[in-house]
Amino acid sequence: MEYCFGVDIGGTTVKIGLFRTDGELIDKWEIKTRTENKGEAILPDVADALKKKMEEKEIKASQLSGIGIGIPAPVDGDGVVQNTANLGWGYKEVRREMEELTGMKVAAGNDANVAALGEMWLGAGKGHKDLIMVTLGTGVGGGVIVNGQPLTGAHGAGGEIGHLCVNYEEEEHCGCGKQGCLEQYASATGIARLARKRLAADDTASVLRDKETIDAKAVFDALKEGDRLSEEIVEEFGRYLGYAMANLAAVTDPSVIVIGGGVSKAGSILLGYIEKYFAEKVFFANKETKFVLAKLGNDAGICGAARLIL
Amino acid sequence: MEYCFGVDIGGTTVKIGLFRTDGELIDKWEIKTRTENKGEAILPDVADALKKKMEEKEIKASQLSGIGIGIPAPVDGDGVVQNTANLGWGYKEVRREMEELTGMKVAAGNDANVAALGEMWLGAGKGHKDLIMVTLGTGVGGGVIVNGQPLTGAHGAGGEIGHLCVNYEEEEHCGCGKQGCLEQYASATGIARLARKRLAADDTASVLRDKETIDAKAVFDALKEGDRLSEEIVEEFGRYLGYAMANLAAVTDPSVIVIGGGVSKAGSILLGYIEKYFAEKVFFANKETKFVLAKLGNDAGICGAARLIL
Numbered sequence: 001m002e003y004c005f006g007v008d009i010g011g012t013t014v015k016i017g018l019f020r021t022d023g024e025l026i027d028k029w030e031i032k033t034r035t036e037n038k039g040e041a042i043l044p045d046v047a048d049a050l051k052k053k054m055e056e057k058e059i060k061a062s063q064l065s066g067i068g069i070g071i072p073a074p075v076d077g078d079g080v081v082q083n084t085a086n087l088g089w090g091y092k093e094v095r096r097e098m099e100e101l102t103g104m105k106v107a108a109g110n111d112a113n114v115a116a117l118g119e120m121w122l123g124a125g126k127g128h129k130d131l132i133m134v135t136l137g138t139g140v141g142g143g144v145i146v147n148g149q150p151l152t153g154a155h156g157a158g159g160e161i162g163h164l165c166v167n168y169e170e171e172e173h174c175g176c177g178k179q180g181c182l183e184q185y186a187s188a189t190g191i192a193r194l195a196r197k198r199l200a201a202d203d204t205a206s207v208l209r210d211k212e213t214i215d216a217k218a219v220f221d222a223l224k225e226g227d228r229l230s231e232e233i234v235e236e237f238g239r240y241l242g243y244a245m246a247n248l249a250a251v252t253d254p255s256v257i258v259i260g261g262g263v264s265k266a267g268s269i270l271l272g273y274i275e276k277y278f279a280e281k282v283f284f285a286n287k288e289t290k291f292v293l294a295k296l297g298n299d300a301g302i303c304g305a306a307r308l309i310l
Numbered sequence: 311m312e313y314c315f316g317v318d319i320g321g322t323t324v325k326i327g328l329f330r331t332d333g334e335l336i337d338k339w340e341i342k343t344r345t346e347n348k349g350e351a352i353l354p355d356v357a358d359a360l361k362k363k364m365e366e367k368e369i370k371a372s373q374l375s376g377i378g379i380g381i382p383a384p385v386d387g388d389g390v391v392q393n394t395a396n397l398g399w400g401y402k403e404v405r406r407e408m409e410e411l412t413g414m415k416v417a418a419g420n421d422a423n424v425a426a427l428g429e430m431w432l433g434a435g436k437g438h439k440d441l442i443m444v445t446l447g448t449g450v451g452g453g454v455i456v457n458g459q460p461l462t463g464a465h466g467a468g469g470e471i472g473h474l475c476v477n478y479e480e481e482e483h484c485g486c487g488k489q490g491c492l493e494q495y496a497s498a499t500g501i502a503r504l505a506r507k508r509l510a511a512d513d514t515a516s517v518l519r520d521k522e523t524i525d526a527k528a529v530f531d532a533l534k535e536g537d538r539l540s541e542e543i544v545e546e547f548g549r550y551l552g553y554a555m556a557n558l559a560a561v562t563d564p565s566v567i568v569i570g571g572g573v574s575k576a577g578s579i580l581l582g583y584i585e586k587y588f589a590e591k592v593f594f595a596n597k598e599t600k601f602v603l604a605k606l607g608n609d610a611g612i613c614g615a616a617r618l619i620l
Contacts, residue, residue, distance in 0.1 A: 153563020
């Protein structure tokens with residue numbers, strides 16, 4: 001087999017990549033995610049897009065290993081989702097439906113697990129078989145790779161790192177309904193929340209006080225300018241995330257932890273604040289675990305999806 | 311293949327089981343663990359014991375799938391240990407050495423992971439592919455099974471559940487050097503520690519005050535007699551363990567959590583105190599996760615070791 005497709009289904013667009021099976025990305029493009037009518041057009045739209053690309057590139061079905069698909073929801077080992085609100089789906093047998101639509105072999109997985117697989121195959125985790133990827137975006141997503149395979153779990157909900165409870169004293173609620181989730185401290189939204197709370201606590205001077213919008217980028221920009229109060233905020237972020245990663249490492253024993261998502265655009269300055277607190281709480285057997293920044297950006301999803309089928 | 315051996319190497323004895331490959335335990339026995347001279351006799355002693363048993367039962371090598379071995383230390387995917395103080399071993403290629411000694415196929419794994427595999431195969435986790443086993447003994451051991459396979463990790467240290475930090479305010483140290491490890495609250499030793507602290511805190515009446523020795527058994531016995539102070543202690547134990555299991559479930563998404571070890575002899579009363587706090591902090595996708603008591607007792611190790619080779 002020479003080729004495979006990686007499909008990353010999101011709430012607004014579907015990203016698609018055509019890969020050689022050695023990992024070379026030959027072509028990538030996007031189509032709109034039509035979520036209306038319970039998202040019934042999404043998979044047929046993807047199937048059409050793949051068929052047209054095969055005609056355009058003169059690729060036959062016999063040259064394709066198949067299609068890997070990443071989905072923003074828990075996906076079980078049979079490629080079934082129970083409910084994917086942001087795509088309009090209820091119960092859906094994604095693998096079976098897509099195999100019927102295309103006649104090709106299909107594999108499906110959770111988008112965060114799939115992104116982790118992508119970084120392992122072609123990105124910051126190359127050469128590793130046991131890794132964790134943490135995606136610091138609007139929320140905190142997680143993917144755990146064990147011996148080269150995504151940790152799917154009994155309900156397809158493995159690697160929900162964002163909902164580890166890291167503070168049993170927290171009074172505000174996470175979007176999931178719980179209190180004290182990692183996502184409340186380490187996501188872009190969480191960092192902005194920490195900043196607002198810190199600013200309200202006293203009158204300490206900070207360049208953040210002159211900003212119209214306090215978001216994660218503003219905090220990291222201020223940190224790089226030497227703003228002391230911003231450093232306090234980033235220390236707090238690093239403590240929650242570093243401690244959580246030390247606990248995660250005791251369970252899954254990764255050789256590398258990949259940090260991705262919008263917040264990771266702050267760059268390598270970020271890693272120091274995580275590593276410092278990780279080192280404080282790490283179990284001795286995991287002390288060699290390295291932290292690295294993700295490399296593939298938005299392509300991690302299509303890369304990992306493609307890897308899923310190989 | 312009709313048969314296989316399961317070998318569970320401990321610091322004082324080696325337990326050995328001869329199994330049919332369908333799971334029937336045909337014979338089990340123990341030999342002494344000779345740890346002197348850096349434990350150099352341990353593997354040859356095991357090899358001799360297996361050879362004698364094969365002669366006794368008139369079993370030929372061609373009828374054997376091989377030998378699985380559980381070891382009280384991190385074991386990597388190649389069956390190598392770095393240092394096993396309680397056996398006298400330094401770096402040791404267990405799989406290779408045992409294959410050379412016996413001419414048979416060998417697999418090796420960490421004893422806690424192997425016990426979890428045993429409960430999955432023949433015990434309380436039968437029919438499950440994703441499970442966690444927590445062994446509440448002198449320490450807290452853990453084994454995580456993902457899609458039917460033990461989570462080994464990059465350094466063979468996967469599933470070190472006892473060293474999850476569950477209390478960042480703790481001032482006393484765990485045996486591992488860290489502070490606030492689950493083991494400090496949920497092991498037999500940890501429960502005794504909680505009891506001593508609670509008794510010292512004030513003068514509340516308790517039948518525990520008349521005991522010469524305050525250990526985990528005394529606490530659970532008192533609980534069953536309706537002792538209020540003992541109930542407070544068990545609530546605290548349940549809170550730490552239940553909360554930790556909720557975090558673990560968010561990462562590995564098991565369908566069942568098996569509770570074993572000496573403390574689990576308290577019986578099913580134990581589970582209620584764990585489930586109550588688990589339910590408080592569980593992520594919605596994991597709320598169907600069940601708790602059960604281990605069934606195999608000391609045989610979990612030989613059963614799981616045998617399963618390792620199948």
